[in-house]
Amino acid sequence: MSDREPAWLVVLIDTELLRWSAVGIDSRGQAFPLIQSEAGNLDEYKELAADDQVSFLRHRLSGVLQRGFDRFYARGKKASHILLISDGPFPNSAEGVTKQLAEHFVEWMINPPVAFLMTPSAFNVGHEAKFDVIAGDFLRSNLVTLSRAIDGIVSQLGQPECWELIPNAKKHPG
């Protein structure tokens, strides 16, 4: 039985910069920045055929979750829920990619559970907690907590000093 503190692991996917940021939200609703990619980290999907777009994004985001789990471990936290949140559909992607990606994670990962949400551009969720649930379950009552936490972290997304930067890897096939 782990004595690590449960927290939500949130991955914010900026669809304009094609950059991801992993954030923890503790049981008091406090958000803490963890790691962030360089801009363009996700852009490889644009060069791929429709089926391979989902494959690439699954693989890349699984790696993000792994890093998030590792950073949680170092902080004595344990992911109790995973939230993948994009601020729009993936631009220039094949039809249905975002939905397929969301359903993959929800079906594939059971413990902890996953929800894939979408917000207005730039994660502007406001006080009304404007989230669309693309796949997975997330309690409506938790959306307000999530909304406040994201609202508090959005201003830090453009501040590199707040994050551990994960540089883009060299591109390779497959």
Place this chain on the structure above:
Amino acid sequence: MPATTKHAILIVDDEPDVLFSLAALLRRDFQVYTAASGSEALEVMAEHPVHVIMTDQRMPAMTGVELMQRVCAEYPQAVRIVFTGYADTRAVVDAINSGDLYRYITKPWDPDDLVDLLRDAASQHDAMAAKVELLNELGSYFEDALRVTNDAAARDSEFLQEFQARTLKLRRQLELIGEAQ
């Protein structure tokens, strides 16, 4: 292997920060080696005894499954684990059919679970090593057992002491095999 010695684990991934995180997580429990590619991994294995090798599937030049095929042929006692970001069905089938794997695991994993898995893998290695040693020794052991039974001259105390020690060793090897099953 002696109980005080750490098992040697080789982690293979082309993403440096993943290697760094894993090494930091595992070094308390294991002797950790890292490699950024399949060819680098084979170089490490040529230089150091490795009990468990764990590799990413998606890497440039040599995939995890291709690496494990080489490892299976050249270092059959090394316990082999492939991990990947998602279950690519073909990769899974290839891995199981040709890589002779102990486990195929998917990211993300919880660090505590990974440590448990690697401990199990290390036990599996010890059991396989014990099995090989047991099979190597059984022939001469039975010959000596027959001598003890049939040849009064063989029943001097030095011979019997040695025979008893071999019996205890074989028993321990059988226990190791049993523990891993």
